[in-house]
Amino acid sequence: MxxxxxxxxxxxxxxxxxxxxxxxxxxxxxxxxxxxxxxxxxxxxxxxxxxxxxxxxxxxxxxxxxxxxxxxxxxxxxxxxxxxxxxxxxxxxxxxxxxxxxxxxxxxxxxxxxxxxxxxxxxxxxLIPEADFRYIEKKIFKMKKYLDLDYGRIEERIDNLPNRNISKIFNKTIIGKLETIKEMLLEIKDENYNDVYDFGRVAFSATIWSLVENGNGMDVENTFIKKVQFMKKELLEMAKIVSRxxxxxxxxxxxxxxxxxxxxxxxxxxxxxxxxxxxxxxxxxxxxxxxxxxxxxxxxxxxxxxxxxxxxxxxxxxxxxxxxxxxxxxxxxxxxxxxxxxxxxxxxxxxxxxxxxxxxxxxxxxxxxxxxxxxxxxxxxxxxxxxxxxxxxxxxxxxxxxxxxxxxxxxxxxxDFIAQAVKKQMETFREQIRKNPGTSIRGKKPTKARLLNNVERISFAIDTIQQDIKIKG
Ligand SMILES: C[S@@+](CC[C@H](N)C(=O)[O-])C[C@H]1O[C@@H](n2cnc3c(N)ncnc32)[C@H](O)[C@@H]1O
CATH class of the missing domain: 3.40.50.150 (Vaccinia Virus protein VP39)
Structure with a gap:
């Protein structure tokens, strides 16, 4: 078109x-x-x-x-x-x-x-209708009040986290704020705004990614709000372009x-x-x-x-x-x-x-x-x-x-077909390595013996193909 x-x-x-x-x-x-x-x-x-x-x-x-x-x-x-x-x-x-x-x-x-x-x-x-963007913006506005009020519940929130590993990389303030955003998103889900819920989860996930990259010093709620704002802007721009x-x-x-x-x-x-x-x-x-x-x-x-x-x-x-x-x-x-x-x-x-x-x-x-x-x-x-x-x-x-x-x-x-096809490729690979070992050496050079050992290891790998190629679970 x-x-x-x-x-x-x-x-x-x-x-x-x-x-x-x-x-x-x-x-x-x-x-x-x-x-x-x-x-x-x-x-x-x-x-x-x-x-x-x-x-x-x-x-x-x-x-x-x-x-x-x-x-x-x-x-x-x-x-x-x-x-x-x-x-x-x-x-x-x-x-x-x-x-x-x-x-x-x-x-x-x-x-x-x-x-x-x-x-x-x-x-x-x-694409998300403009009315639904207004809905999430209202939710965020309300949530901002709770960010302060809920601050005292952080310990309780940490106890309820799905996996305690999280508390190892984020400090308590951040965890508290992330949990508040998550609660707001769950409310959106309960109210059956499924596309808005997914939209919010991507903004939330992008916020977490920024936190992992930039550390605990970040302003969580403003990062989240900015993500929501810029994602909204881009989707509205796309709405003008795409064929529906x-x-x-x-x-x-x-x-x-x-x-x-x-x-x-x-x-x-x-x-x-x-x-x-x-x-x-x-x-x-x-x-x-x-x-x-x-x-x-x-x-x-x-x-x-x-x-x-x-x-x-x-x-x-x-x-x-x-x-x-x-x-x-x-x-x-x-x-x-x-x-x-x-x-x-x-x-x-x-x-x-x-x-x-x-x-x-x-x-x-x-x-x-x-x-x-x-x-x-x-x-x-x-x-x-x-x-x-x-x-x-x-x-x-x-x-x-x-x-x-x-x-x-x-x-x-x-x-059987998969195992045979893979075996053929692995055997060809072994022959190449036998003739020309170390085709991808970067940094410290390995010893000759170490490289020769690769041929033997490929042979072992060929012996276990039948079991290694099975789809797990
Ligand atoms: C190189 S990335 C693709 C990136 C993509 N072209 C893009 O622009 O975002 C390879 C993808 O393969 C997916 N993947 C790995 N194993 C898979 C499997 N068994 N079935 C389907 N996807 C799989 C990974 O989750 C990953 O997203």
Missing amino acids: NTTYASSQQLYLDVNDEFSINDEYISIISGNHSKMEALNLLDKIDWDFGGVTTQYLSHKFHSYPARFIPQIPFTFIKLFTKENDVVLDPMCGCGTTLVESFLNGRNSIGNDFNPLATLISKVKTT QSYTKVMQGDARKLEIDDDSVDLIVTSPPYVNALDYYRTHMYNMLWLEMDFGLLKKHEIGGHSHFIMNRFRLLSEYLADMLRSMIEMNRVLKNGKICAIVVGNSSLEYELIESHKYFESFAKDIGFEHFKTFFRNIDKSRKYTSANIGQIDDEFIVIFQKVSDSKVSANDD
């Missing part, structure tokens, strides 16, 4: 004069292209998007580690879908793909195992077994976790505790986590490859035939060895009904906070593009 596109274009130009996505770029990718033309255009894009503004509208609501820049989903959405098509991100994180779909009049489905991710994604794509006919569906679920119909999606754009890069449950622990979300379950099911297999880190690789293969089979199942799936992933490192995840994904493709079209390389802007570069020693990333050419003959829960 032209108006949506025109307004977002205006917005991009307003936000930052140096924004490198200029009119010409937007007009080219918004043209009416055949799939082949669109695929050919991908070659012409500078995927670094150097200097672009990545934080606008609801993208600014809440920090989230390893999110991708909105220009990536934006480009794929414009090139490969039309209005009312369905875009899926099966590991949607804080909803970057969904926000871009929403701004450009596409329907979208976001899935993530992390309940905080799905909460943020939902709030970033849900499109829907956004956000679900908390496992990318390895999506609850989505076969052949129902027109485009997938996603960035999965990297092996050994980040434990999402750890990053979000305090927010999740305050929001009373279960991070134990996330720890068990998150892909790429590294809080286990401490004695042999290569077992993490077989587990990761199996999880990603299952997820790719699911992506194939839900995607319509002939449609595009773009996966953004970076290299990572395990025991001094480089893990080029995109190469594994490329090798998996043809056995599961995908054709690998091309892989594009992009440098990550290291000055940006919470990009993958800051987390898992990742300096660059790859955009891997597949096309669905047939239905996968195997299902995501075919453990």
Whole structure:
């Protein structure tokens, strides 16, 4: 729809004069292209998007580690879908793909195992009527009085906290104030203002995130109120831009077994976790505790986590490859035939060895009904906070593009197939390490013996594939 596109274009130009996505770029990718033309255009894009503004509208609501820049989903959405098509991100994180779909009049489905991710994604794509903003503002006004009155009940509040760990990092004053905000939010929930309640919880969670980053000296209630005010401003701005006919569906679920119909999606754009890069449950622990979300379950099911297999880190690789293969089979199942799936992933490192995840994904493709079209390389802007570069020693990333050419003959829960496919990749990896050990050495050099030992450890990891690839619980 032209108006949506025109307004977002205006917005991009307003936000930052140096924004490198200029009119010409937007007009080219918004043209009416055949799939082949669109695929050919991908070659012409500078995927670094150097200097672009990545934080606008609801993208600014809440920090989230390893999110991708909105220009990536934006480009794929414009090139490969039309209005009312369905875009899926099966590991949607804080909803970057969904926000871009929403701004450009596409329907979208976001899935993530992390309940905080799905909460943020939902709030970033849900418009709130002005009357409901007045309602929460009244609540906050009333709450401000209680902040003083309830001050004496802090000890009692600490006793009632869902987890005593919280009292270790925040002082009593802060805990008291956070609890008062939480009580106000629960009142909103009781009064059945569900979207306002979720909106308030994201502002609350962003406040907690600021506290964790900036320490106990912060003014809690004013930080919360400012978050509410700025989120309100951005949502009202978005209300002027978006097409109201499109829907956004956000679900908390496992990318390895999506609850989505076969052949129902027109485009997938996603960035999965990297092996050994980040434990999402750890990053979000305090927010999740305050929001009373279960991070134990996330720890068990998150892909790429590294809080286990401490004695042999290569077992993490077989587990990761199996999880990603299952997820790719699911992506194939839900995607319509002939449609595009773009996966953004970076290299990572395990025991001094480089893990080029995109190469594994490329090798998996043809056995599961995908054709690998091309892989594009992009440098990550290291000055940006919470990009993958800051987390898992990742300096660059790859955009891997597949096309669905047939239905996968195997299902995501075919453990024998998964084990065989992973074994093949692990054996190839072992051969590479045998010939060329230490492909990712940073800092202090390991001894030769230490590197040689890696080959043996990969062999042990190969022996335990059958058990390591099983989905837990
Ligand atoms: C790199 S982040 C995605 C960031 C996202 N592109 C964004 O811009 O916010 C990877 C996501 O995968 C999610 N994830 C990990 N294991 C998962 C699983 N088994 N099923 C679904 N999502 C999972 C994590 O919770 C995390 O949000």
